[in-house]
Amino acid sequence: MSEYFVIILLMTFFAAGVVKGLTGMGLPTVAIGILSLFIALPAAAAMIIIPSFVTNFWQLFTGPSTSRLLKKLWPLVFCIIPGTFVGSFALVSARPEWAVFGLGLALISYALYALIAPAVLLSQKTQRWLGPLTGIVTGIITGATGVSTIPSVPYIQSLSLEKDELVQALGLSFTVSAVAMAAALAVHGSFAAGELTSSCVAIVPSLLGMWLGQKVRNRISTASFRKGFLIFLILLGTELVMRPFM
Incomplete structure (x- = not known):
């Protein structure tokens, strides 16, 4: 890695960690969105694996409801795994500009x-059939783009969970997505030593950013930050969508 890219990597994952600390999600979304501006999407997807797993594993097991959430969400998270393997074929085989288009x-x-x-x-009746379907679709999108928020996040937000349970449930979904993505990329030979090294380097800035985000969560308007964050994602996504036509 060049010194220039190391700086980009550290700044990207620190910023992504801050977002996750504030909102409970967003680390892979922010990191892969920014990194895809500089490197190929499969490489960017590989680099987020370890910091995503570490931060989400931490998020999952720092709440009070792990066993209850596992019982409630197992159809969703179980179906994420095969969906990710299916979607990953598009990630590694599509032309780079169109893979980035899909991410956007x-x-x-x-x-x-x-x-x-x-x-x-x-x-409860709707959850029984919609949970597995949501898991499959989330997995396909995760495998194809590296982003694991759609449609799992809207689904989890519709389950009448308490605030802490919601954050913990997101951690569960994202942890499974990270593990499934790592396995899928390894099968395709896209999780090589270089990406593994970069992914390990990214752990420290991710955790520092997450710690800072958690510290300032109650000192700023989370709603205002969230709105600004979502507008940033729209602008970033628009740039990625437009790239094949430039």
């Missing part, structure tokens, strides 16, 4: 949904 669409779709969609509460 995923970022824009998530941000627009989060900004304008009304709150929805799902019945």
Whole structure:
């Protein structure tokens, strides 16, 4: 890695960690979105694996409801795994500019949904069939773009969870997505020594950023920060979508 890229890597994962500390999510979304401006999308997806796993594993097991959430969300998280393997074929085989185009669409779709969609509460009956379907679709999008927020985040937000449970449930979903993505990239030979080294280097700035984000969470308007973050994702996604036509 060049010194220039190391600086970009450290700054990117520190910023992504701050976002995750403030909102409970966003590290892979921010990191892969920025890194894809400088490197190929499969390499960027590989670099987020370890910091994503570490931060989400921490998030998952720092709450009080791990076993209950596992019982409630196992259909969702189990189905993420095969979906990720299916989607990963598109990530490694598509032309680079169109892989980035797909990432841009995923970022824009998530941000627009989060900004304008009304709150929805799902019945137990609906959860029984929608959970596995959401897991499959989330896995496919994760495998194809490296972004694991759509549609798992809207689904989890519709389950009437308490604030701490919601953050913990997101950690569970993202942890499984990170493990599945690592396995899929390894199968395709896209998780090589270089990406593994960069991914390990990114752990420290990610954790520092997450710690800082958690510290300042109660000192700023989370709603205002979230809105600005989503607008940033729309702008970043638009740049990525436009790239094949430039």
